[in-house]
Amino acid sequence: MQLKKSIESLSDLPTMPSTIDTMAWNQTGDWRYLTPLVANKLAPCSQNCPAGIPIPGYLSAVRNGDVQSGLTLLLAHNPLPGLTGRLCYHPCQTKCVRRKIDRAISVRKIERFLADLGTDVKIEKSEKIDKQVVVIGSGPLGLSCAFYLGCRGCRVVVLDPCDQAGGALVNLLPKKIDPRVMAYEINRLIRLADIKLETGAVIDFDTPGELLSKTDLIILDPTGLSEDFSVPAGAVAFNPFDDETVAGDIIAAKLSNNLKPFKAPMIAHYIAAGHLAAQKVFDCLIMRSGQRGLAPSDLDLPRQAVNMDDIKIERFLVSDLAAEAEAKQEGTWDRERALQETERCLSCGTCNLCLQCVSFCPDASIWLDENKTAVTVDLDHCKGCGICAYECPRGVITMEEMST
Amino acid sequence: MKKIVTGNETAALAAKLARVQVVSAYPITPQTVIVENLADMIGQGELKAKYMPVESEHSAMACCIGASMAGARAFTASSSQGLTYMHEMLHYAAGARVPVVMVNCNRALAPPWNLYCDHTDSLAQRDTGWIQYYCADVQDVLDAILIAYGVAEQTLLPVMINLEGFYLTHTSEVLDVPDQKAVDVFLPPYRPSNKLDVDDPKTFGNVCGTDLFASIKYKRHCDTLSVEKLWDQTAAKFYSHFNRSHSAVETYQTEDANVCIVGIGTATGAMRLAVDRLRKEGLKAGSLRLAMIRPFPIEGFKKAAINAEHVIVVDRDVSFGAEGIVAQEVRAALFDHHKDIKLTGFIAGIGGNDISVETIVPLVRQAISGDGAAAAAGTTLWAEVLP
Numbered sequence: 001m002q003l004k005k006s007i008e009s010l011s012d013l014p015t016m017p018s019t020i021d022t023m024a025w026n027q028t029g030d031w032r033y034l035t036p037l038v039a040n041k042l043a044p045c046s047q048n049c050p051a052g053i054p055i056p057g058y059l060s061a062v063r064n065g066d067v068q069s070g071l072t073l074l075l076a077h078n079p080l081p082g083l084t085g086r087l088c089y090h091p092c093q094t095k096c097v098r099r100k101i102d103r104a105i106s107v108r109k110i111e112r113f114l115a116d117l118g119t120d121v122k123i124e125k126s127e128k129i130d131k132q133v134v135v136i137g138s139g140p141l142g143l144s145c146a147f148y149l150g151c152r153g154c155r156v157v158v159l160d161p162c163d164q165a166g167g168a169l170v171n172l173l174p175k176k177i178d179p180r181v182m183a184y185e186i187n188r189l190i191r192l193a194d195i196k197l198e199t200g201a202v203i204d205f206d207t208p209g210e211l212l213s214k215t216d217l218i219i220l221d222p223t224g225l226s227e228d229f230s231v232p233a234g235a236v237a238f239n240p241f242d243d244e245t246v247a248g249d250i251i252a253a254k255l256s257n258n259l260k261p262f263k264a265p266m267i268a269h270y271i272a273a274g275h276l277a278a279q280k281v282f283d284c285l286i287m288r289s290g291q292r293g294l295a296p297s298d299l300d301l302p303r304q305a306v307n308m309d310d311i312k313i314e315r316f317l318v319s320d321l322a323a324e325a326e327a328k329q330e331g332t333w334d335r336e337r338a339l340q341e342t343e344r345c346l347s348c349g350t351c352n353l354c355l356q357c358v359s360f361c362p363d364a365s366i367w368l369d370e371n372k373t374a375v376t377v378d379l380d381h382c383k384g385c386g387i388c389a390y391e392c393p394r395g396v397i398t399m400e401e402m403s404t
Numbered sequence: 405m406k407k408i409v410t411g412n413e414t415a416a417l418a419a420k421l422a423r424v425q426v427v428s429a430y431p432i433t434p435q436t437v438i439v440e441n442l443a444d445m446i447g448q449g450e451l452k453a454k455y456m457p458v459e460s461e462h463s464a465m466a467c468c469i470g471a472s473m474a475g476a477r478a479f480t481a482s483s484s485q486g487l488t489y490m491h492e493m494l495h496y497a498a499g500a501r502v503p504v505v506m507v508n509c510n511r512a513l514a515p516p517w518n519l520y521c522d523h524t525d526s527l528a529q530r531d532t533g534w535i536q537y538y539c540a541d542v543q544d545v546l547d548a549i550l551i552a553y554g555v556a557e558q559t560l561l562p563v564m565i566n567l568e569g570f571y572l573t574h575t576s577e578v579l580d581v582p583d584q585k586a587v588d589v590f591l592p593p594y595r596p597s598n599k600l601d602v603d604d605p606k607t608f609g610n611v612c613g614t615d616l617f618a619s620i621k622y623k624r625h626c627d628t629l630s631v632e633k634l635w636d637q638t639a640a641k642f643y644s645h646f647n648r649s650h651s652a653v654e655t656y657q658t659e660d661a662n663v664c665i666v667g668i669g670t671a672t673g674a675m676r677l678a679v680d681r682l683r684k685e686g687l688k689a690g691s692l693r694l695a696m697i698r699p700f701p702i703e704g705f706k707k708a709a710i711n712a713e714h715v716i717v718v719d720r721d722v723s724f725g726a727e728g729i730v731a732q733e734v735r736a737a738l739f740d741h742h743k744d745i746k747l748t749g750f751i752a753g754i755g756g757n758d759i760s761v762e763t764i765v766p767l768v769r770q771a772i773s774g775d776g777a778a779a780a781a782g783t784t785l786w787a788e789v790l791p
Contacts, residue, residue, distance in 0.1 A: 007616065007619075010619060010622070010623055013616070013619055013620065013623055014598065015501050015560050015598070015623070015627070016500065016501040016560065016598055016608060017608075017610075017612065017616075017620055018598065018606040018607060018608045018610070019606050019607040019610055020606075023607050023610060026611070
C-alpha cells in the first residue's frame, strides 16, 4: 500500500476526486477467470486446408523475396501444388480473414504460380535407409505416400499397370488439367523424393518377381488402380485417417465414403491421406525393425509434414524459371501479380506486433516488451475481459482457462 | 441579428455560439435536426469541433464525459427513449463532475409509441444529479444553453436543457441571435484545473471506501443546492451583456395572488392567459414558472408563492401511483413552510395534447369549487381522459 493522504475537512476534498498515485497496488488480476494467451497459432486458412499447408508461412517467404523457401515449404506439405492450384476447391480461401475486409487471398493462384515456377527444380540425392516400399498405383494418394516415404529415406518404387502415370487424374479432360502440367508435377515429385516410377508394369502376385517378393511393404493406392484390379489375398485394409497402426505386408489403402468415387476437387484430401499413410507406414517399418522406438510426439502430430531438410532443393535461378513458367503456362500469374497478392496476406496466427491489443486494453495490462519482439500480458492486473482477443486481427490472442 | 428559427435550429446555433469542441450524439425524433445541423456546421468548417457519431445514446454520453474530462466543452442532445437509455451515464457525468450541457427534447415514453411532448422522460432523470432547466420559448433555448455552460463550468455539474418536442423543437419563432464576439466575452473558453492529461496521469472515478464516500456525495449535494443562486447570478451577468433575463423562477401576478398556477415549459404561456381571464372573473390568480426543477429553486419559489392559499400544479408527466412529478416537488417545497395551503394537481397535455387556456380555466374552476368526484376525493385531475 502507498502512503495515504489524510483529508480532514470538506474543504480539503477535491471537487472531482482522482488518485494521487498509481493504482498498481490494486491487483485486479484475481478477478480473471479467462486468461489471454498470446501464442502463434495455425491460421484459419491452414486449419481449413485438408493437407494442413502452412499457407501464411510460404506466402510470407514469397513476400520477403525468398521464393525458394516459399516453394520448399509448400512442397513439404503438398508435393503436387500445380494440381491442387488448378483442381482444389480451396477451402483455405473460404476461411480467409481478409474476406471480412475486402476479398480472400487467391491462395490457389499463388500456389499455381509457385508450382509452375518450380517445374525444373533440381535436387540432391538424399541418404537412404534400408527399407524398400512398393506403391502400386500412381494416383494422388499413392504419389503422395511414395513422396513422403521417399523423403524419409525409404527406397520407393511406384508401379502403375497403366501406361500413363496419374491414376484417376489421367481420365480428367485436358481442359481441366493439361497433360503436360501433370507430367511436370509427377516428374518433380519423383525427383524430389528420389523415387522410381514404372508405368505399364506387369503386376502378378501369384508369381511375384524379385521386387515384389523382397520388398518390406506393399501399398495399394485406391486413386491409382481401376476398380477391377484384383486385390491379392492377404491384403489388409487400412484407412489412413482412422486407423492408427499398420498390419500385414500388403496394405490396401481405403477411403471413407465422401472420398469415393474419385473427385478431382478433393485432391488435397487424397494428398493428405497419402501423407498420413506414409507416416504410419514409416513408423510401422521402423518399429518392426526395432531401429527406433516410436516417439510419442510423432503420434501427437499426425499431420506434421516432413522436415524441410528432407526436401533438398538446389539453389536455382528464380528469375529465369519464372520467365520460363510464364511462357509455358497460360493462366498462371506472373511474378509481379503473385507478389502483390502475397502482400495482402495478414499472416493470421502470427503476431506481427500491430499492437491493436495494446491500444484496446482498457486496463493498460498488455504491452510491448522492452526488446520490442513480443507483447506481454500483465497478469497481476488483467481482468480477463477478452477485448484483446476480440480485437486481435490475426487470432493470435485467445482466451483460455488457466490454473493460476 | 433577428432570425425566424425553430427550437432545434436554435439549440444547434447556441452550441455553435458556445464554441463547443466535441459533439457526440445519436439521432432521435424530435431531436434529429439539432445534431444534423451541428454535423453540417462541423462538416462545413463553421464550427471547429470533433463530431463523434456513435451507436447509442449511452456511448454518446460516455464520449461527452471523456471529452469533458480531457478539458473540452462537450455537447449532446437526445430525447425520450434515448435519454432513458443514457440513464447510467447521466449518473456518471454528475458524479464525475463534468460540465456537459445536453439538450433533451421532451417526448413521451413508449408503449404506446408517441413522438409528442411529455415531460416524463427528463423528470425521470431528476435524481441523476443533473441540473434541469425547462425552456419556455425559442429565445429561452438559446440564452439558457449559453447560461448553462457558464453555470456548469463554474460548479462542475452537468446541465440538461429541456425543449418540448414539437411545441418548441419544431415551432418557428423570432430569435435575437447575439454576436459571436459578445458571446465569447460572456463565455470564455473552458479551462479546468483538474483534467485527464497524459503528461500528468491520474485515475478518475476510482474506488472510494466508506471513509470518504458520504463526504464526496455531501459536497456534491451542497454544490447542487447552490446552483439556484449561481444560475440567477449568471443570468444577471447574461442580462448585463444581452439585456435578457432568465431566472430559475418566473412569476406572473403572484404578488397578491390567492391562487397560484404552477407549471414548467411552454404551457406557462397559456397559464398566464388563464390568469388574465380568471382575474377578469374576479379571482386573484397568479402564475409561476419553474424554469429549473433541479436543484428545486426553493428560495425563488417560496418568495413567489408566499401569499397563495391554493396552489394548482399542471403536470405534463406522471409518477404512476403517486401524482404529477412537479406536483410532488411543489408539495415537498410547501411542506412546513406554509400552513393551510391547498394543492391540486392536474395531469394535462401528455403525449402531445395542447395545454390551452380552455384546458386550464375549467380545471382551475373545478379545483376551487371542489365540484367533481376527482376534486372531492383530493386526487389528481386528468385532462383529456375518456369519461
